[in-house]
Amino acid sequence: MAGFFRMTRPERFRRFLDYFTTNFPEPKTELAYRNPYELIVAVVLSAQCTDKRVNLVMPALLEQFPTAAELGAASAEDIFPFIRSVSYPNNKAKHLAGLGRLLTEEFGGEVPSTIEELQRLPGVGRKTANVVVSVIYNQPAMAVDTHVFRVSHRLGLVPKTATTPLAVEKALIKYIPQEVVPKAHHWLILHGRYICVARSPKCSICPLTDFCAYYAKEVAPGLATTAGKPSSAKSQR
Numbered sequence: 307m308a309g310f311f312r313m314t315r316p317e318r319f320r321r322f323l324d325y326f327t328t329n330f331p332e333p334k335t336e337l338a339y340r341n342p343y344e345l346i347v348a349v350v351l352s353a354q355c356t357d358k359r360v361n362l363v364m365p366a367l368l369e370q371f372p373t374a375a376e377l378g379a380a381s382a383e384d385i386f387p388f389i390r391s392v393s394y395p396n397n398k399a400k401h402l403a404g405l406g407r408l409l410t411e412e413f414g415g416e417v418p419s420t421i422e423e424l425q426r427l428p429g430v431g432r433k434t435a436n437v438v439v440s441v442i443y444n445q446p447a448m449a450v451d452t453h454v455f456r457v458s459h460r461l462g463l464v465p466k467t468a469t470t471p472l473a474v475e476k477a478l479i480k481y482i483p484q485e486v487v488p489k490a491h492h493w494l495i496l497h498g499r500y501i502c503v504a505r506s507p508k509c510s511i512c513p514l515t516d517f518c519a520y521y522a523k524e525v526a527p528g529l530a531t532t533a534g535k536p537s538s539a540k541s542q543r
């Protein structure tokens with residue numbers, strides 16, 4: 307625990323990156339997709355919904371609407387029955403119909419590669435755009451979802467003042483080498499999904515305890531006090 311309080315933020319990042327680079331060198335999204343069109347549809351559907359649920363509805367949806375042109379020719383009412391089991395199906399059906407139309411009319415049916423262009427598409431905010439450019443185009447974009455936000459704060463990778471997804475995104479990419487950003491996005495999501503879960507983080511099986519802020523302060527504060535906290539510790543956070 308002494309290690310945590312003596313650690314600078316760059317050191318914490320180094321420990322985080324070292325662990326995952328060694329143990330999970332090739333992380334992947336858990337959304338099933340075969341091309342950029344399928345990924346952007348899946349990411350739109352995954353907002354406030356599990357990847358498992360999205361993967362369940364995608365095959366039938368894609369059989370009916372295999373391209374952006376077919377999706378764009380459909381109405382929200384046409385799309386709704388295929389996605390009724392995901393969260394917010396009414397809104398997402400409208401977004402997908404508009405997404406298919408805009409992709410077809412303005413981008414020749416192809417998924418654009420810039421965050422600015424992607425954010426013009428219905429249902430595509432900064433997070434979704436970041437996922438697409440990161441996963442498809444391997445660009446150094448950090449999509450901050452609820453898992454990335456939570457785990458970054460618990461580990462102490464980002465300052466408490468980073469209270470918005472955009473602030474967390476900026477704080478993370480400041481310390482992560484560009485070529486590693488797409489992988490770091492998956493590492494944070496998967497760690498949050500399976501170990502550092504929202505309500506009761508599974509600290510007893512977590513391999514990151516010796517540099518985790520939450521663990522040092524909330525789970526084992528006695529150990530931290532015994533180890534001694536240098537007066538400069540606060541200024542590092």
Ligand code: SF4
Nearest residue numbers: 502507509512518521
């Ligand atoms: S030690 Fe606990 S709080 Fe910290 S990252 Fe691991 S599971 Fe999350």
